[in-house]
Each structure stands twice: as C-alpha cells, then as structure tokens.
Amino acid sequence: MKALQLTQYGAIDKSIAFAEIAVPQPKSNQVLIKVHSAAINPIDYHLIEGSVKQVIKLDFPTTLGLDLSGTVTKVGTGVTNFAEGDEVYTRVPSESPGTFAEYIAVDSNVVAKKPHNIGFEASSSIPLVGLTTVQALAQAQIKSGDKILIHAGSGGVGSFAIQYAKTKGAYVYTTTSTKNVDWVKKLGADRVIDYTKENYLEIVKDADIVYDTLGDKYTEDAFQVIKQGGKVISIVGKIDDQTAKEFGLNSFIRFLLALKRRKITKLSRKKKAYYRMVIMQPNAQQLNEISTLVEKEAIKPVIDKVFSFDQAKEALLYQKSGRAKGKIILKVL
Ligand SMILES: NC(=O)c1ccc[n+]([C@@H]2O[C@H](COP(=O)([O-])OP(=O)(O)OC[C@H]3O[C@@H](n4cnc5c(N)ncnc54)[C@H](OP(=O)(O)O)[C@@H]3O)[C@@H](O)[C@H]2O)c1
Incomplete structure (x- = not known):
C-alpha cells in the first residue's frame, strides 16, 4: 500500500x-x-x-x-x-x-x-480539533451564560470551538483577520474581533474563560481579560504541573517547566485564576458525543x-x- x-x-x-x-x-x-x-x-x-x-x-x-x-x-x-x-x-x-x-x-x-x-x-x-476542544472546555467547566474568548476563530480548532461553545450556551468572542470576519460570524460567534482593526484587550472584559490557541503573549494577556477567578485554558502555552504529572514527566523536568512558566504563575495568582495547558488524548466516547452534535447539525x-x-x-x-x-x-x- x-x-x-x-x-x-x-x-x-x-x-x-x-x-x-x-x-x-x-x-x-x-x-x-x-x-x-x-x-x-x-x-x-x-x-x-x-x-x-x-x-x-x-x-x-x-x-x-x-x-x-x-x-x-x-x-x-x-x-x-x-x-x-x-x-x-x-x-x-x-x-x-x-x-x-x-x-x-x-x-x-x-x-x-x-x-x-x-x-x-x-x-x-x-477528531483532533473536536477532541481538543471538548477536553479543553471540560477543563474550563464551560456552562450556559459564560463569556468565552476563543482566539483564532477561523483556524481548525477555533472554527470547531465557536460552534461547540455555542452548544453550551456561552457568549463567544473570537479573533480573526478581515477576510474571515463574515464567515466566522456565521459559525455563531457573538462578537467577532478583527485583529487588524481592533484591539481585543479593549473589547473583552471580565471573561469567564479564555481558550488560548495562539500562545506566548496571548497566554499572558489572557489574564488581563478574564474576571477574578476566571479560567485560562491553553493548547499552546506553557505546560502546567498537573498536565506534566499526567504525562509522567519527572520532577527535574517539572522543576524546569515551573521556571519557564513563572510569569503565568504570577499572573494567575494575581487573578486567582485557573490555568491549564491541555494536550488532547484520543477518546472514542467523546467522539460519539461529537457525532451526536454533528448529526443534530449543531456543529458543521x-x-x-x-x-x-x-x-x-x-x-x-x-x-x-x-x-x-x-x-x-x-x-x-
Ligand atoms: N495541545 C493540543 O493538544 C493541541 C491540539 C490541537 C491544536 N493545537 C495547537 O493549537 C494551535 C491552533 O491549531 P489550529 O489547528 O487551529 O491551527 P490553524 O488552523 O493553522 O490556525 C490558522 C488560523 O489561525 C489564525 N490566526 C493566526 N494568527 C492569528 C492571530 N494573531 N489572531 C487571530 N487569529 C490568528 C488564522 O487566521 P488569519 O489568517 O485571519 O490570521 C488562521 O485562520 C496550533 O499551534 C496547534 O499546534 C494544540
């Protein structure tokens, strides 16, 4: 073959x-x-x-x-x-x-x-983008009425995540560039922020959740837009200690990772926020749940x-x- x-x-x-x-x-x-x-x-x-x-x-x-x-x-x-x-x-x-x-x-x-x-x-x-999002937003315990910022709404992950967050009854902010604004709006996002013309940091206030698909400064800046006690769930940011333990990383590597995410730890403490870096895992049961949403046409x-x-x-x-x-x-x- x-x-x-x-x-x-x-x-x-x-x-x-x-x-x-x-x-x-x-x-x-x-x-x-x-x-x-x-x-x-x-x-x-x-x-x-x-x-x-x-x-x-x-x-x-x-x-x-x-x-x-x-x-x-x-x-x-x-x-x-x-x-x-x-x-x-x-x-x-x-x-x-x-x-x-x-x-x-x-x-x-x-x-x-x-x-x-x-x-x-x-x-x-x-499968990959769907499972990542289901697992990330489960970490965030997303619920009806939550305000969530999903970065890169026009990407593979973002275009699934907008639709999934809407099935949970969330209010969705998302970022993308001008050429994608119209079709991303049609996915159900409540407020599409054109990052070439607007600064999302001035628009999103007191969010319950930031779903960080971009990393680096976007992970750090997430703590500016969440409410006190909010949640930052990243799929590209620095690895948190819980995820490191789940992946069986030894204590020396976990120590090095802790040094690397010092700034995130500080920002997170200041906001009494929950921070996780999710690494998706294959999961047939969650795929079956996604199939149900697709068959109901809640996700396209x-x-x-x-x-x-x-x-x-x-x-x-x-x-x-x-x-x-x-x-x-x-x-x-
Ligand atoms: N941890 C995990 O298990 C896991 C799982 C899946 C994915 N990931 C990671 O998550 C990231 C996203 O994955 P993906 O599949 O969605 O990537 P992707 O499909 O390649 O994302 C492309 C999109 O990103 C948008 N984008 C780029 N820069 C942007 C910015 N500054 N602001 C807003 N949007 C921007 C682009 O829109 P414009 O053209 O309009 O800029 C484009 O539509 C990747 O780094 C991937 O490796 C991690």
Whole structure:
C-alpha cells in the first residue's frame, strides 16, 4: 500500500516521501481501516521538523497522520463493537501515527462511527480539533451564560470551538483577520474581533474563560481579560504541573517547566485564576458525543481545501502557512 513517511527530521520538502509498504494486520484488539480521508494538523509539521521530539519519539521511517475517516475492512479477534463495512473516524495516538496511508490498524477503543449525515472528507476534519476542544472546555467547566474568548476563530480548532461553545450556551468572542470576519460570524460567534482593526484587550472584559490557541503573549494577556477567578485554558502555552504529572514527566523536568512558566504563575495568582495547558488524548466516547452534535447539525465541519494524496507536501506547506480557514484535508482513497 502507499504511505507517506517521515524519513528524517527536517524541512517538509526534504524529510517526507511516499513508500510502498505492507498492509498492516490488526492485532486482536484492533480494527483495520481503509483510509478515505485524513486531516492535516499543525502537529504533523511539528513531528516532521522534530520540534516535539522530546515528547513524542518516532522511529524512521514512520508513516505520518493522526486524523482519519474510513471503512473497517477487518476486525481483530477480540473486537466486538465494530464490523467489516462500518464507516468510522478517529484521532490515533500521537506515538503511533499512520493515517496518511491506504490502510491503518488502530486500537478499537479509540475509534467511533462517523456522523451519518456528513461524508468522509468532512468527518476526517473533526477528531483532533473536536477532541481538543471538548477536553479543553471540560477543563474550563464551560456552562450556559459564560463569556468565552476563543482566539483564532477561523483556524481548525477555533472554527470547531465557536460552534461547540455555542452548544453550551456561552457568549463567544473570537479573533480573526478581515477576510474571515463574515464567515466566522456565521459559525455563531457573538462578537467577532478583527485583529487588524481592533484591539481585543479593549473589547473583552471580565471573561469567564479564555481558550488560548495562539500562545506566548496571548497566554499572558489572557489574564488581563478574564474576571477574578476566571479560567485560562491553553493548547499552546506553557505546560502546567498537573498536565506534566499526567504525562509522567519527572520532577527535574517539572522543576524546569515551573521556571519557564513563572510569569503565568504570577499572573494567575494575581487573578486567582485557573490555568491549564491541555494536550488532547484520543477518546472514542467523546467522539460519539461529537457525532451526536454533528448529526443534530449543531456543529458543521469547516473545510478549507481538499488535496489529493499526491499533493501531501503542498497540503502540509499550506498548513504551515498558518492561514488555513478551517481544516485542510488529504483525500487518500
Ligand atoms: N495541545 C493540543 O493538544 C493541541 C491540539 C490541537 C491544536 N493545537 C495547537 O493549537 C494551535 C491552533 O491549531 P489550529 O489547528 O487551529 O491551527 P490553524 O488552523 O493553522 O490556525 C490558522 C488560523 O489561525 C489564525 N490566526 C493566526 N494568527 C492569528 C492571530 N494573531 N489572531 C487571530 N487569529 C490568528 C488564522 O487566521 P488569519 O489568517 O485571519 O490570521 C488562521 O485562520 C496550533 O499551534 C496547534 O499546534 C494544540
């Protein structure tokens, strides 16, 4: 089968190549999935460039890709919840990527049936951004009436998060640039802030939650716009100690991380705020909950561009440009 593999860490155009490899055989707890579509995510180029190699160690060559939708073609002997022909979607574990391939064997406990009202391409756009947001906003204990600022509302994460926060009854502020303002408004955001013309720090006051998808100064400035006792949930900011413990990091590394986030700790104490850096985990139950929201049309996937499998490098470079409007999809089948 054809697979897009990482052959070494480095630039996108120098470090990946298509290879012909054997179709994997599912273990007893796995399903073999014929991949129809796979979404591209920023983590894909981070893996290629080696910028997360301290946390996610890969052997070479490794088939890339974390999101997929496709059809089950074989089930392991111990799998009872899936059958051949099931149309499914998943975000596979970071340490075992491989959705940029014609087939992948995946542990059945991270797989869910895809929403029945949307196609494969749209389904593959959801797992990573959807699970990240469900897990981040669960940390924030989002509830009806909360005021939330979601940064980068036109990105893959932001375009899902706006719709998800609205299903929770929140009042949504979001930031984007002029070209995206109109369509982001249509996702349900109550106040779209055009960052090229307006300063969100002057507009958002006493927010209950900031969902930080940009990091650095945006993480620090989040403490200016939350209310006393508010919550800052980042997916790109400095790692907090609870997340570090959950990832099994040793006490020396946790000490170094604490030094790195001194400013966040100080800002957070001043505001009596709750700060977490969420690193998403595969989760089939949460995918099932997302399917229900998609089937009710409370959440609609936002697709920017669909690339053919052969155009994978272009798709990855486009993702890296940081200008995607929703999700970028690789059509594998
Ligand atoms: N911790 C985790 O588990 C986890 C999970 C998922 C993602 N992430 C991280 O979260 C970040 C966002 O991911 P993504 O998939 O949403 O990225 P993305 O789709 O590449 O985001 C692109 C969008 O960001 C917007 N943007 C860029 N700069 C902006 C700014 N200063 N203000 C407002 N919007 C801005 C762009 O809009 P304009 O063109 O209008 O500027 C564009 O629409 C990435 O760094 C990713 O690695 C982490």
